[in-house]
Amino acid sequence: MPTNTKPDRPLWTEEFSVYAPEDKFVLRRQFSKFLVLTSFGMLAGNVWILFRSFLGRSNPKYAAKEIGLASQLQRGDVRLFNYPTNNDPCIMVRTRSGKLAAYSQKCTHLSCAVYYSKNENRLECPCHEGFFSAEDGTVLQGPPPRPLPLIQIEQRGNQLFAIGVVENREKS
Amino acid sequence: MFGREFYIDPSRCIGCRSCMAACAECESHRGVSMIHVDYIDRPNSIATVPMVCMHCDEPTCAMVCPADAIKKGEDGVVRSALKPRCIACSNCVLACPFGIPKVHLDVELMMKCDMCYDRTSVGLKPMCATVCPSQALSYLPAETVKETRRGHPVNDFRFGNEHVSTLVSMIAPAEAPVIAVDVVDYMWENRDADQYEA
Numbered sequence: 001m002p003t004n005t006k007p008d009r010p011l012w013t014e015e016f017s018v019y020a021p022e023d024k025f026v027l028r029r030q031f032s033k034f035l036v037l038t039s040f041g042m043l044a045g046n047v048w049i050l051f052r053s054f055l056g057r058s059n060p061k062y063a064a065k066e067i068g069l070a071s072q073l074q075r076g077d078v079r080l081f082n083y084p085t086n087n088d089p090c091i092m093v094r095t096r097s098g099k100l101a102a103y104s105q106k107c108t109h110l111s112c113a114v115y116y117s118k119n120e121n122r123l124e125c126p127c128h129e130g131f132f133s134a135e136d137g138t139v140l141q142g143p144p145p146r147p148l149p150l151i152q153i154e155q156r157g158n159q160l161f162a163i164g165v166v167e168n169r170e171k172s
Numbered sequence: 173m174f175g176r177e178f179y180i181d182p183s184r185c186i187g188c189r190s191c192m193a194a195c196a197e198c199e200s201h202r203g204v205s206m207i208h209v210d211y212i213d214r215p216n217s218i219a220t221v222p223m224v225c226m227h228c229d230e231p232t233c234a235m236v237c238p239a240d241a242i243k244k245g246e247d248g249v250v251r252s253a254l255k256p257r258c259i260a261c262s263n264c265v266l267a268c269p270f271g272i273p274k275v276h277l278d279v280e281l282m283m284k285c286d287m288c289y290d291r292t293s294v295g296l297k298p299m300c301a302t303v304c305p306s307q308a309l310s311y312l313p314a315e316t317v318k319e320t321r322r323g324h325p326v327n328d329f330r331f332g333n334e335h336v337s338t339l340v341s342m343i344a345p346a347e348a349p350v351i352a353v354d355v356v357d358y359m360w361e362n363r364d365a366d367q368y369e370a
Binding site for chain 1: 212230231234235237240242243244246253256257
C-alpha cells in the first residue's frame with residue numbers, strides 16, 4: 001500500500017505538495033465560494049444583531065449596598081463608592097439644584113474616570129474632554145457615544161443605598 | 173485497495189491491445205487510451221509490454237509539474253493532470269522514468285492512467301485488468317499472485333542513482349529483488365552497450 005512517508009524535503013514540496021490532501025492551492029472557484037459564504041455569514045450576523053436590538057435588554061438586578069449618609073453631602077459635594085462590585089467605581093454628587101445623582105465613574109468613551117466640576121455643574125472626563133450633565137448623565141460634548149450608566153439610589157431615613165444600575169437608558 | 177494490488181507481467185503479454193481498446197472506451201476520455209503497449213526490442217523480437225502508470229510513492233511527474241496540476245490521492249493513486257491547471261508543458265512526459273504521461277496538444281492536457289480509481293475505489297478491477305486475456309495486467313490479492321505466478325512482484329526500481337518505489341508491481345524473474353536500469357546505457361543507443369559495461 002502507499003507509504004506517504006515524508007523525509008526532509010525542500011520548502012516548495014510543502015507549499016505545493018503533490019499529495020492531494022495537503023494541497024494548499026486555492027482555486028478561483030474556492031475563493032469565490034469563500035467570499036459568498038462569508039458574506040452570507042455577515043448578513044446573518046447583522047440580522048441577528050438587529051433582531052436582538054428589537055428585543056431590548058433588561059437591566060440585571062444587584063443587591064442593595066449602603067453608601068453613606070445623605071446629610072453629609074452638601075451641594076457640590078462628591079462621594080466616590082464602588083457598586084455593584086469593588087471593581088466598578090461610581091461617583092455620587094449633590095448637584096447645584098440639590099438633587100442627588102450617582103453614575104458609573106467610567107467614561108463611556110474609553111473608560112477613563114470622570115470627575116465632578118463644581119463650577120460648571122457637570123461631569124468631566126479629562127482624557128478627551130468628554131462632558132456629561134450632572135443632572136441626568138447625558139453627553140454634553142466630546143467623544144462619548146452614550147450617557148453614563150445611572151446608579152439608582154434610595155434614601156432610607158438618612159441612610160443612602162445603591163439599589164441598581166441602569167445601563168442603557170434610551171431603551172428602558 | 174480492498175486487499176488487491178495491480179501487477180504487470182510482461183512475460184504474459186501477447187500484444188493483443190485489448191487493454192488499450194478497453195481503456196479508450198472509458199467515458200471520461202473516450203477514444204484515447206491511457207495505456208501504451210511498448211515493444212521491448214523491436215528489431216529482434218515481437219515481445220510487448222503493457223505500460224500502465226506505476227503510481228510512484230514520490231511521483232516524479234507531479235514533483236516537476238510547474239502548474240501543480242498532478243496530485244497523488246490518499247489511496248496512493250497519482251491522478252491524471254487537473255484540467256484547470258495543466259499547461260501542457262510536457263515536463264512530466266520528460267521526467268517520468270516509465271514513459272507514462274502523454275500530452276495531448278489538441279486539448280492542451282496531459283492525460284495518463286489513474287488506475288480507474290472510479291472503479292477500484294468501489295472494489296472493481298481497472299478496465300484493462302478486466303479485459304486482459306492473458307492476465308499480463310492483473311488486479312489481484314498478493315497471495316493469489318504468490319501462488320499462481322512463477323516470477324515475483326517487484327515494486328522497487330533504480331534508474332541510475334534514482335530510487336523509485338511504486339504502488340504497481342512488475343512481475344520479474346525470481347532472482348531480481350530490485351529492477352535496476354543503467355541509464356547511461358540508454359544514452360548511447362547507437363553504440364554497442366557491451367563496450368561500456370566494464
